[in-house]
Amino acid sequence: MTSKPFYVTTAISYPNGVPHIGHAYEMIATDAIARFKRLEGREVYFLTGTDEHGIKMVQTAAAQDITPRELADRNAAEFKKLAGKLNVSNDDFIRTTEERHHQSSQAIWQKMAASHNGDIFQSTYKGWYSVRDEAYFDEDELTEKDGKRFAPSGAQVEWVEEPTYFFRLSAYQDKLLALYESNPDFIAPKERRNEIISFVKGGLKDLSISRTTFDWGIPVPDAPGHVMYVWVDALTNYISGLGFPDEAAELFKKFWPADLHVIGKDIIRFHTVYWPAFLMSAGIDVPHRVFAHGFLTVDGQKMSKSLGNVIDPFVLIEEFGPDALRYFLLREVSFGQDGDYSRDKLVNRVNADLANNLGNLAQRSLSMINKNCDAKVPSFGDMTPADLELIQEVDAAIEQARKAMDEQLVHEASGAIVAALSSANNYFAGQEPWALKKTDPERMATVLYVTADTVRRLTIPMLAFVPASAERLLDQLMVPQGERLLAHALEHNKLQPGTELPAPQGVFARIERKAD
Numbered sequence: 001m002t003s004k005p006f007y008v009t010t011a012i013s014y015p016n017g018v019p020h021i022g023h024a025y026e027m028i029a030t031d032a033i034a035r036f037k038r039l040e041g042r043e044v045y046f047l048t049g050t051d052e053h054g055i056k057m058v059q060t061a062a063a064q065d066i067t068p069r070e071l072a073d074r075n076a077a078e079f080k081k082l083a084g085k086l087n088v089s090n091d092d093f094i095r096t097t098e099e100r101h102h103q104s105s106q107a108i109w110q111k112m113a114a115s116h117n118g119d120i121f122q123s124t125y126k127g128w129y130s131v132r133d134e135a136y137f138d139e140d141e142l143t144e145k146d147g148k149r150f151a152p153s154g155a156q157v158e159w160v161e162e163p164t165y166f167f168r169l170s171a172y173q174d175k176l177l178a179l180y181e182s183n184p185d186f187i188a189p190k191e192r193r194n195e196i197i198s199f200v201k202g203g204l205k206d207l208s209i210s211r212t213t214f215d216w217g218i219p220v221p222d223a224p225g226h227v228m229y230v231w232v233d234a235l236t237n238y239i240s241g242l243g244f245p246d247e248a249a250e251l252f253k254k255f256w257p258a259d260l261h262v263i264g265k266d267i268i269r270f271h272t273v274y275w276p277a278f279l280m281s282a283g284i285d286v287p288h289r290v291f292a293h294g295f296l297t298v299d300g301q302k303m304s305k306s307l308g309n310v311i312d313p314f315v316l317i318e319e320f321g322p323d324a325l326r327y328f329l330l331r332e333v334s335f336g337q338d339g340d341y342s343r344d345k346l347v348n349r350v351n352a353d354l355a356n357n358l359g360n361l362a363q364r365s366l367s368m369i370n371k372n373c374d375a376k377v378p379s380f381g382d383m384t385p386a387d388l389e390l391i392q393e394v395d396a397a398i399e400q401a402r403k404a405m406d407e408q409l410v411h412e413a414s415g416a417i418v419a420a421l422s423s424a425n426n427y428f429a430g431q432e433p434w435a436l437k438k439t440d441p442e443r444m445a446t447v448l449y450v451t452a453d454t455v456r457r458l459t460i461p462m463l464a465f466v467p468a469s470a471e472r473l474l475d476q477l478m479v480p481q482g483e484r485l486l487a488h489a490l491e492h493n494k495l496q497p498g499t500e501l502p503a504p505q506g507v508f509a510r511i512e513r514k515a516d
């Protein structure tokens with residue numbers, strides 16, 4: 001076990017609307033990673049937040065007849081509330097309208113401007129701009145229809161000419177390629193890495209990084225009328241949250257460079273090309289790794305307001321509770337691939353794995369202990385090959401989960417634990433402790449002990465995925481708070497015989513299907 005600090009972030013969301021299930025997904029997955037690292041004994045810092053500047057905020061606010069600040073305040077509160085309701089264990093929530101972030105963004109700008117290449121210079125930008133993507137596109141990236149031009153995202157682009165500051169991104173092509181080469185884990189999953197390498201090899205153009213057509217942004221230092229391009233400011237949140245520009249700040253010293261930025265696949269270029277280039281220019285270390293997750297669809301369709309299929313995570317939490325939603329998304333979607341939400345899939349997954357598998361195992365073994373062992377953890381006798389095989393299988397499953405989580409394969413990690421739970425159910429059924437009650441009560445006690453200790457061991461890693469329910473289950477087993485780390489899950493036979501246990505209560509209820 002190592003106590004090396006671990007810094008993990010989500011993307012910061014645009015609060016121009018309320019959060020949808022895609023935002024919930026990113027928070028949940030990043031939280032599972034953060035919690036798992038804490039279970040490994042690492043000191044974790046976990047940052048999430050909202051990205052509040054940019055023309056999209058101005059336009060949405062105008063349409064609602066409110067100021068951008070009112071819009072940001074209203075919706076940032078919803079994102080914060082979502083993190084709370086999902087039981088997300090973030091250490092801080094950053095809003096890019098905060099003073100600390102303004103200072104930080106202006107400081108990184110000044111460092112980039114002062115770099116020996118003179119990485120920031122003034123010129124005129126002419127190009128095709130997509131408001132929705134907040135990005136300029138080359139002519140050859142566009143499609144044309146009815147005399148209009150569209151970005152790859154489908155958003156319409158318009159011709160814009162403005163005097164702006166540029167960042168000398170072209171000077172970073174070789175440095176970025178050297179970074180990807182020397183740090184093969186920088187971009188994950190692997191397919192994404194190949195995409196980015198070929199993009200960078202194709203040549204990098206200098207990047208326009210200020211705007212003069214609106215003022216809802218962070219002022220460029222000493223350049224009246226210019227606000228920063230929203231991505232310069234947005235990416236900087238990851239260091240603002242640690243106290244930058246004070247590089248002697250305790251959090252910055254301890255946690256930068258970030259171990260992991262978790263983001264969606266649509267913003268990988270910003271995180272793996274622009275962000276490391278900005279940092280190199282400013283003389284700041286680059287993060288260790290960027291992991292791009294896939295997109296969620298709903299019943300096989302892209303989520304969109306016009307289709308009316310945008311899923312409100314608050315409604316799901318209200319109906320199923322946070323752990324059911326968390327578990328479904330973590331287990332069902334291969335992390336890094338696209339995934340699909342449907343109500344049926346959620347109900348099936350949660351019933352099969354949480355209610356029938358873990359829930360049943362816990363309930364059956366704990367009820368038998370309650371009735372037949374004086375409601376105390378039983379003592380155990382000699383272990384049979386079947387007992388030892390199960391114990392070893394649990395060792396292997398925890399180890400497999402740990403390895404998978406090191407590569408952010410959250411679905412594989414949760415899958416390994418659930419597979420071991422199935423084996424434990426088979427063990428319990430095969431050993432028939434209810435029959436042993438009459439024939440061999442000592443052996444019954446051993447079987448119940450092995451089962452209960454297995455529940456303890458496999459519930460500890462589940463703390464990362466279904467924290468509230470897993471805590472409740474460990475409470476039922478009277479596992480002390482200080483013994484809920486992965487190191488304890490790897491220890492065998494840690495439940496203390498003779499410990500009094502409370503009357504068992506179901507922790508994972510079956511979700512009943514709604515009658516149509």
Ligand code: ME8
Nearest residue numbers: 011012013014022051234235263264265294295296
């Ligand atoms: O991109 N499924 O904000 P955002 C899964 N402010 N993930 C999804 C998703 C979906 N259907 N839709 C969006 C931004 N996301 C910028 C980030 S970071 C310095 C600035 C993910 O509110 C998306 O990929 O559009 C991103 O990682 C996050 O949600 C916020 O998206």
